[in-house]
Amino acid sequence: MKNHFFKIGILLICVSLLSACTNSSTSREEGEDKHIHFLYNFSTNSLDPHVDSSYVPLRAGITETLVRIDEENLTVEPWLAESWEGEDGQHWTIKLREDVTFQNGKQMDAEAVKISLERALKESVAIQNALKIDKIEADGNLLRISTTEPFPEFVSELVNPNVSIIDVTEEDIVNKPIGTGPFLLKSFTPGSKLELERYADYWDGASNLDSVTFSFNEDANARTLALKSGQVDIVYRPEVESLEILQENDDIKVESTATFRVHQLTMNMERKSLRDVNVRRAVDALIDRQQIVERILLGHAEAATGPFLPSLPFAPSYEEHPMGEDIAVKYLEEAGYTLQDGKMQKDGEPLEFTLLTYSARADLPLIAQVFQSDAKQIGIDVKIMQIDTPEEYMASNRDWDLATYSNLTAPRGDAGYYLNATYHPTGALNFSGASEPELTAIIDKLNQTVSQEERAVLAEQAADYVNEHVINSFVLHPSTIVAYNEKKVINWLTTRSEYYMITNQLDVK
Structure with a gap:
């Protein structure tokens, strides 16, 4: 933690020097083009919307989906689709808007949407599992879709940015997708920026x-300095330690909005030690949540007791469990471990963990360091491994025990997305390798339940x-947290779903 506070000091000095020699005024000259530079915290090397895990094409305003989230009411509302019906939950008719064209001028009709959806299904097993589509038929501006089983929440799954509608007849979808959104891609430098x-x-x-320039930088300190110096207009997730400095600048507005995200410690249940629930309980007991909220997030967070915000109707009320090093040691003793020569071990083998983390979310490596330090106090060595793209690494490698990971748990105001993705054996984000028949049965039942009251009960059970x-x-x-130049930027909205960023409403003074 000493290095962490030293880093803060350096940031303060750098910002002071930078602000002293930089004119932060960004007033627009008469006749000058209206332009915004947006700086995001995740980079991408591909703009294929059907597989890009950073959802950049949708966030940058290139692509759109058939339906979207009503941020205020947390319901699904029409977007490229005008309306839909499917009373039996298995046979759906979707009416498309008739006034939509792709950015190459071609008309968006049911046939174009059909082949776009079929490509998404072909390119992504995760989308196959999420949508459960059996057959798609196109008829003018009507789309008829049958699912493999009754699936009442089917339409809400179409919110997923990986189901964005594009013209699949274009040659270079990876580098220049053609969508229906308000901004057309001019150029793309992988890992660096998009010009729109x-x-x-x-x-x-x-x-x-x-x-619009949509650029990437996974260094939170660098993102903060870029805004402070006037190089960019909007920064997504500036460094938390710098917020006070930013708020002192009259030109900069900082917004902190509660979202449906959870920072979790993902456990690889395929690893020998973590197959024992008491070892997992020991890991959980070592996490000092309130200390992390206060010291790392500086209060811009809420300690979690489960995956869902307590305010959501399907979030259970948990009994408070005792936490701390002593409790962790008791769990480990129940698992057969003893502390010998300063090492927690069993049958002569020390308990060691490889912990994955990634820098695109600046607080996750710090959480990893806190856990590493606390685990060392009870004789557990934790090796921290930095990775670039967590979804790719965790899906392809099983040489790790734990991972700091951040996940949207209810982006559509419903528990189904997170439970299916994270705990169903076919889930795209089931990095823990969970395959629990009882839990799977609850999720399967949830998928076929229409009543919101019954869905809430099943979600609580899961x-x-x-x-x-x-x-x-x-x-x-x-x-x-988003910071932007409010002397220039108009109509920026920090959404709870984190999906909609560069919109046709965004403007400059």
Whole structure:
């Protein structure tokens, strides 16, 4: 932690020097193009919307989905689809808007949407498992979809950015996808930035902006300095330690918005030591959640007791469990471990963990360091391994024990997305390798249940099972923090879903 505070001091000095020699004024000259530079915390090397785990094409305003989230009411609302019906939960008719064109001028009709969805299904096993589509038929502006089983929440799954609608007849989808959104891609430098220009024929009204730069930097300190110096206009997730400095600048507005995200400690249940629930309980007991909220997030978070925010109707009320090093040691003793020569061991083998983390979320490596330090106090060596793309690494490698990971748990106001993705054997985010028949049965029943009251009960049952069996540990619910130049930027909205960023409403003064 000493290095951490030293880093803060360096940041303060750098910002002071930078602000002293930089004019932060960004007033626009008469006749100058309207342009915004947005700096995001995750980079991507591919803009294929059907597989990009950073969801950049949708976030950058290039692509759109058939339906979207109503951020205020947390319900699904029409977007490229005008309406839909499917009373039996298995046979769906979706009516598309008739005034939508792709950014190459081609009309978006049911046939174009059909082949886009079919490509998404082909490219992503995760989408296959999520949508459960059996057959798609196109008829003018009507799309008829049958699922393999009754699936009442099917339409809400179409919110997923990986189901964005694109013109699949274009040659280079990886580097230049053609969507229906308000901004057309001019150029893409993998891992660095996108240059976007207004799509004049956008169906929902052309943007007032002429162009947008959507760039990436996974260093939170660098993102903060870029805003402070006037190099960029909007920064997603600036460094938390720098917020006070940013708030002192009259030109900069900082927004902190509660979202449906959880920072969790994912447990690889395929590893020998973690197959024992008492070892998992010991790991969970070592996490000092409130200390992490206060010292690392500086209060911009809420300590987690489960995956879902307590305010959600399907979040269980958990009994408070004792935590701390002494409790962790008791669990380990129940698992057969003893402390010998300063090492926690069993049958002569020391208990050691490889802990994955990644820098795109600046607080996760710090959480990993706190856990490493606390584990050392009871004789457990934790090796921290930095990775770039957590989804790719965890899905392809099983040489790790624990991972700091951040996940949206209820981006659609419903528990189904997270439970299916994270705990169903076919889930795209089931990195723990959980395959629990009882839990799977609850999720399968949830998928076929229409009543919101019954769904809430089933979601609680699933969350209780996860809690009782300690399939992953939940650390905190972070706020999404965005800082921007309010002397220039108009109509920026920090969304709870974290999906919609560069919109046709965004403007400059």
